[in-house]
Amino acid sequence: MANLTIALDAMGGDHGPPVTIPAALEVLAEYPQLKFIVCGDKYQIVPLINDIALSLQQRIEVLHCPQVVSMGEKPSQALRNKTQSSMRVSLDLVQENRAQACVSAGNTGALLAMAYYVLKMLPGIKRPALVTAIPSAKGHRTYVLDLGANVECDEHILHQFALMGSVLTEKIDLKNPRIGILNVGEEEIKGSGTTKRAARLLKEDKSLNYIGFVEGNDLFTDKADVIVCDGFVGNVAMKACEGLAKAVIESIKSLASENWLSKVFAAIALPMLKKLYRQMNPDQYNGASLLGLRGIVIKSHGNASKEAFKYAIEEAINEIRHQVPEKIGNRIEQALTDRS
Amino acid sequence: MANLTIALDAMGGDHGPPVTIPAALEVLAEYPQLKFIVCGDKYQIVPLINDIALSLQQRIEVLHCPQVVSMGEKPSQALRNKTQSSMRVSLDLVQENRAQACVSAGNTGALLAMAYYVLKMLPGIKRPALVTAIPSAKGHRTYVLDLGANVECDEHILHQFALMGSVLTEKIDLKNPRIGILNVGEEEIKGSGTTKRAARLLKEDKSLNYIGFVEGNDLFTDKADVIVCDGFVGNVAMKACEGLAKAVIESIKSLASENWLSKVFAAIALPMLKKLYRQMNPDQYNGASLLGLRGIVIKSHGNASKEAFKYAIEEAINEIRHQVPEKIGNRIEQALTDRS
Known part of the structure; x- marks a missing residue:
């Protein structure tokens, strides 16, 4: 049985x-070969697992960590000062091959900085x-990268994003x-210098099924399976959508204070919209993956x-089973060989 | 009485x-001093105004234009070949001071290219x-620029956007x-080189009330009154939000084919959500303005x-009354004087 830690x-x-x-206990019950090394404050963790079945307890190891990276902490400070934090120790375990993946809902910037530092590219x-993966209305998924790891990306980086995204959909x-x-229009003449140069690279790479430029609304259509963009654009677009979704929910809430019909509508609509929102909120859908590192790192939404x-957690299991980092490594190596 | 054409x-x-x-006839009835020069195919236009009151007819001049810029036409081709189009002639009228503003729901790229060429900066x-202006849930408006006129903007251009946006809110x-x-985080260390340099410029400019970096979700909060970004990011973020809104409406429509409770929900929710969507869809809210030109150009959403x-049209009237181009000219001149 393959190791799944x-x-x-x-x-x-x-x-x-x-x-x-x-959450971990429920997943543990579903996957008999799964083990967890749970990093954090043992005084908070142990009481939560004391009463569970012994068969589950045996597959949990608690590793006490005296530090926590707070949500507002600066990544550079977390990297320097929080070497005993639950986040850092989780990443160290992956680096030491004691775990195959790390899952965290912590500070995104700190997780990126630490993962980059600990695991290396x-x-x-x-x-x-x-x-x-963004789920569209028809059940289709679109993988979007980068969502904020790199604010400035040249065409070669975007090309590698396309290769990495291509590997990810195999799972x-x-x-x-x-x-x-991702561009401001579909025509070839549209866009920045970087998007035009990236388009040439992707078109030339016969290992890729490049379909051309797509626009912001195509994040939610089934036009493409993988959409590449720099992390600045990807981050702003995702957060703008989150903001819109919240604003719509607020609007409907405010209806509840109007007349009786509005009240009825709000009472029916809110739970359903919130469910839709959760489904369509990409960070909460199934966790975001940090690709390109020597190890699997899954970032869950903070709330x-x-x-x-x-x-x-299931996303992490999926990536372990599909050996995503190994396959990405092979694909990039192949691309570099083809070019030389 | 001021001229309002x-x-x-x-x-x-x-x-x-x-x-x-x-639409024009209804606005005409509300503003007694307003005149229209209506550009387009007289065979389609005249029948629509034949039956209206003479007092309104007297304030409409129909200018027959044999050409139309189609929605899918390339801007460069429209600029070269469509000099007799309704779009081009409308802009010419502003350039010749026969009209104070132009309003078009036509091809955005062609309108930008023609306006830039005809009116000049x-x-x-x-x-x-x-x-x-993006309306937030609480009735607050946030002005966002640029939404796609310029895909690449340096810090000096972003600074001018801040000045222009500042003038626009006076109306x-x-x-x-x-x-x-607009940035990927609020901390000063976050973002691209351009956003950091722009932040320094805006902070130094004492004529501006600069509050710092905002994130994508702040397009829909009341954190800022004016948000500046390059046209690539602005365009993608807006279109992503449009795509999300459409996807949510599609999801709810699909509920109508499930069980009876879903049917009832969909029947109540859809009209209300569509109304919300129209309110929150920025292009449809009140038209987008093209700022920085020697004249007023308002772009309405195509559909x-x-x-x-x-x-x-009312946005155009507002900008005429507030002499937006003149005030922008003065503000930029002042900024240039202050710096020298």
């Missing part, structure tokens, strides 16, 4: 152990990328995914619920 | 005269910007608006309804 940053996120531990990879059994470059955090 | 591109948009003319302005009686720069197109 996940290092869990139990302290990360807005809720910490009360969300991360119950795969050979030939220029920059890591944060990627997530949902999608070979030869349609790759699009993820137990259900959402379970998705993030 | 608007050149109307009657042919622009997905619907053309059946939407633009009824105000002295000292580096690049024009497309701006619109809603908001002095000293809070200006934010605007009559109501939405009326907003665009």
Whole structure:
């Protein structure tokens, strides 16, 4: 039986152990070969696992960590000062091959900085990328990268994002995914110098199924399976969508204080919209992956619920089983060989 | 009585005269000093105004234009070949001072290219910007620029966007608006080189109420009154939000085919959500303004309804009354004087 050990940053996120531990226990019950090394404050963690079945307890190791990276902490400071934090120790476990993946709902910037520092890049990879799957209305998924790991990306970095995204879709059994470059228009003459140069590179690479430029609204259509962009654009677009979703929910809430029909509408609409929102909120859907490193790192949304955090853990299991880092390493090596 | 003449591109948009003319007639009835020069195919326009009151007819001049810029036409080709189009003639009227503003629901790229070519920039302005007001849930408006006129912007261009946006909010009686720069995080160390350099420029400019970096979700909060960004980011973020809104409406439509409770929900929710969507869809809210030119150009969304197109016309009236181009010219001149 293959080793399936996940290092869990139990302290990360807005809720910490009360969300991360119950989520972990439920996933543990579903995957008999799974083990957790749970990193964090043992005084908060142990009481939450004391009463569970022995068969589950045997597959949990608690590693006490005296430090926590707070949500507002500067990445550079966390990197320097928080070497005993649950986040850092979880990443160290992956680096030491004691775990195959790390899952954290903690401070994104700190996680990126620490993962980059601890795990290092795969050979030939220029920059890591944060990627997530956006579910569209029809059940289709679009993988979007980068969502904020790199604010400035040249065409070669975007090309590597396309290769990494292409590997990632294999885990949902999608070979030869349609790759699009996010742009301000679909015509070839549109866009920045970088997007035009990236378009040439992707078109030349016969290992990729490049379909051309796509626009912002195509994040939610089924035009492409993988959409590449620099982390500045990806981050702003995702957060703008989050902001819109919240604003719509607020608007409907305010209806509840108007007349009786509005009240009825709000009472029916709110739970359903919130469910939709959770489904469409990419960070909460199944966790974002940090690609390009020598190890698997899954970032869950900070205010993820137990259900959402379970998705993030399952995403880690999926990537372990599909050996995502190894395959990315091979694909990039192949691309470099082809070019030379 | 001040002259208030608007050149109307009657042919622009997905619907053309059946939407633009009824919208114009309703606005005409509300503003007794308003005149229209309606540009387009007289055979389509004249029948739509034949039956109206003489007092309104006297304030409409129809200028027959044999050409139309189509929605999918390349801007460069439109600029070269469509000198007799309703769009081009409307802009010419502004350039010749026969009209104070032009309103069009036509091809955005062609309108930008033609407006830039026909009207020219105000002295000292580096690049024009497309701006619109995004209404947040609480009735607050955030002006966002640029939405796609310029894909690459350096810090000096972003600084001018801040000055232009600051002038624009005066027309809603908001002095000293809070200006934010769109970024991937709020901390000063976050972002691209351009955003950091722009932050320094905006902070140094004591004529601006610069509040720092804002994030994508702040497009829908009341944190800032004016948010500046390059046109690539602005365009992608807006279109992503449009895509999300459409996807949510599609999701709810699909509920209507499930069980009876879903059917009831969908029947109640859809009209209300569509209304919300129209309110929050920035292009349809009140038209986007092209700032920085020697004249007023308002771009309405291509598939605007009559109501939405009326907003665009009213936006033009507002900008004429507030002498937006003159004030922008003065503000930029002042900024250039202060620096020298």
